[in-house]
Amino acid sequence: MESEFYIKSFCHIKDNKVSLNGTVIYNDNDTLDFLDFIKAAYRSFDTKYPKFFKMDGLSKLAFLASDLILREEKLNLEDENNIAIVFSNKSSSLDTDEKHQESIQNKDNYYPSPAVFVYTLPNICIGEISIKYKLHSENSFFIFDSFNAEYLSDYTNSLLSANKANEALCGWVEFDGVAYDAFLYLVSRKGTTIHTKQNIVNLYNT
């Protein structure tokens, strides 16, 4: 059955590059460390959201990719926006979980950081995006072994068909402490690229 929904826009962050709708908008081949790269990319887009620096790596990655898509929507931030979020990854919040574990490992030097602890769930990154864009909407974070376009498309179609949301920001946001890969896309009721599993896979592999 053909989907009645469309992929309106998409963003990739991978291999020291940020691209929006297939066009590279930031490229930094000199920075190898993820945190240096993502902060430099953030600054290049003039986002001006100081909370970004307090986020863990996964949230920085998800926030930046989402922000690049949603800023184009010119949302009214005075009102609630009914855009669902459906994210997925493989490593959950493992990078931050390990940082927290290190801080409680030594009973004689036991100073767990509240600012680290609050990020020991993967869906916290959804909260960060929801706060900025006032998304009081459905959200889910799935853990898969690899990018699962079929599950995401079925779930998103179900959400939109049931009118649980007007649009849905979906995709894969993976960070294991070293490697990172974000591919997020906005599913809407209008657009040109039909929201199918094959089209999602094609865009992911672009």
Place this chain on the structure above:
Amino acid sequence: MEVLKQELKENIIEQLNLEDIAVEDIADDDILFGDGLGLDSIDALELIVMLDKNYGIKLTDPKEGREIFASIEVMAKYISEHRTK
């Protein structure tokens, strides 16, 4: 006391990841929370941990932090009077 104030400003910037703020941007009497530096409730918890770790001060009631963390001036005075390390 001036050395302690300088140390507090440096630690707050580092511990709370205030990357767009320099030591010179924080006046001794600046309000740290709300409209001041814009710190939030998680930052308050982080400051409680910092007091314990760096100065041996254990706050048993987080509400105490509201008064102690009013400004660098107030924090420095409290720490100098209560520190155990």
